[in-house]
Amino acid sequence: MQPVPFHKPFLTGSELKFAAEALESGHLSGNGRFTKLCHEYFEGQLKAPRVLLTSSCTDALEMCSLLIGIVPGDEVIIPSYTFVSTANAFALRGARIRFADSLATSPNVSPESIRELINERTKAIVLVHYGGVACDMAPILALAREHNLFVIEDAAHAIDSYHHGKPLGTLGDLATYSFHETKNIQCGQGGLLIVNNPDLIERAEYAWEKGTDRSRFLRGEVSKYRWVSLGSSFLPPETTAAMLYSQILQLDSIQRRRCEIWDYYHKALACLPANVLTPHVPPYATRNGHLYFLCFPDSQEASAFAKFMSSQGISVVTHYLSLHSSPYFADKHDGSELPYADYYTAGLIRLPLFSAMTEDQCERVVTQVHAFFGQRD
Numbered sequence: 001m002q003p004v005p006f007h008k009p010f011l012t013g014s015e016l017k018f019a020a021e022a023l024e025s026g027h028l029s030g031n032g033r034f035t036k037l038c039h040e041y042f043e044g045q046l047k048a049p050r051v052l053l054t055s056s057c058t059d060a061l062e063m064c065s066l067l068i069g070i071v072p073g074d075e076v077i078i079p080s081y082t083f084v085s086t087a088n089a090f091a092l093r094g095a096r097i098r099f100a101d102s103l104a105t106s107p108n109v110s111p112e113s114i115r116e117l118i119n120e121r122t123k124a125i126v127l128v129h130y131g132g133v134a135c136d137m138a139p140i141l142a143l144a145r146e147h148n149l150f151v152i153e154d155a156a157h158a159i160d161s162y163h164h165g166k167p168l169g170t171l172g173d174l175a176t177y178s179f180h181e182t183k184n185i186q187c188g189q190g191g192l193l194i195v196n197n198p199d200l201i202e203r204a205e206y207a208w209e210k211g212t213d214r215s216r217f218l219r220g221e222v223s224k225y226r227w228v229s230l231g232s233s234f235l236p237p238e239t240t241a242a243m244l245y246s247q248i249l250q251l252d253s254i255q256r257r258r259c260e261i262w263d264y265y266h267k268a269l270a271c272l273p274a275n276v277l278t279p280h281v282p283p284y285a286t287r288n289g290h291l292y293f294l295c296f297p298d299s300q301e302a303s304a305f306a307k308f309m310s311s312q313g314i315s316v317v318t319h320y321l322s323l324h325s326s327p328y329f330a331d332k333h334d335g336s337e338l339p340y341a342d343y344y345t346a347g348l349i350r351l352p353l354f355s356a357m358t359e360d361q362c363e364r365v366v367t368q369v370h371a372f373f374g375q376r377d
């Protein structure tokens, strides 16, 4: 039998046609027609005042750190159970990272854990909507208001998912999406900065264009463009934007298929042993079919499961390693225990989930998950 891969990047089939149009247009660098089409789409869909396409979500996070004016000594609260870029973007500008723990019921950050870390040096709360399921935003936004903190959503997983009906990526001052090949829609590597706080729009445009007011120049507002702030080359070339635009046009069908697979797993795996956690979607949240996981009580059980699935030709994969105990950060950590971040690090395994998965492949995954638990009863 053919092995079931963990992931296969989705291709619409029209990427080459769109990229060829970009090449033939003569405008190859960023901020051309396809970039504008992507911007129009997301600004319309999200009702966001400004979005900017970036070369990666990592870049968009680095822009966030720049835009909120992080200086050495500022503290930023970040979940430990996340991808390295979430924290690295702020560490790069000298922030002291304070790691918060996850919830018992979900890898999402615990609002209580955030509350305990806030002090007079705290500048921002960064959160990750893990697997595209919204964080518990009401208490987090209340804490931010109370202490006058920026809220930044790392919404890398979270396209087309909602919190009380509002799109994820529109709840914080700033938010970021990823279009890396492993995400729901992709252009190889790409990202998006979403600017919800109107006070940050002008600086975001400057930072995007190497710290210049080129965007004002292009609008005819100034006669020459000048160096006006710190920035970098954050924008992707038109060929990348073209590829992304071809995926945007297919977003609905991609999402329908991914959610179908997610729902199938969720129903078929509803009766696993009580000590094995599966994704939980609270009443204020939605799922967007980004990923499906099982979390085992410890790393021995998780690796026994991964080994069994692999022996059946099914590729399953762990996820993040707690950043507070990473080689780079361990000696900078404040020493607090983060038991849930460690629990997801040790026990979480993701099942295959990609739009081109066949019915047969989905059924094989479920059959083998049941076989794993059956053999041990």
Ligand SMILES: *Cc1c(COP(=O)(O)O)cnc(C)c1O
Pocket: 055, 056, 057, 058, 059, 082, 083, 085, 086, 128, 154, 156, 157, 177, 178, 179, 180, 189, 190, 191
């Ligand atoms: C994928 C991912 C990133 C990084 O995205 P890139 O576009 O590859 O830079 C950041 N944060 C999270 C939570 C991610 O899953």
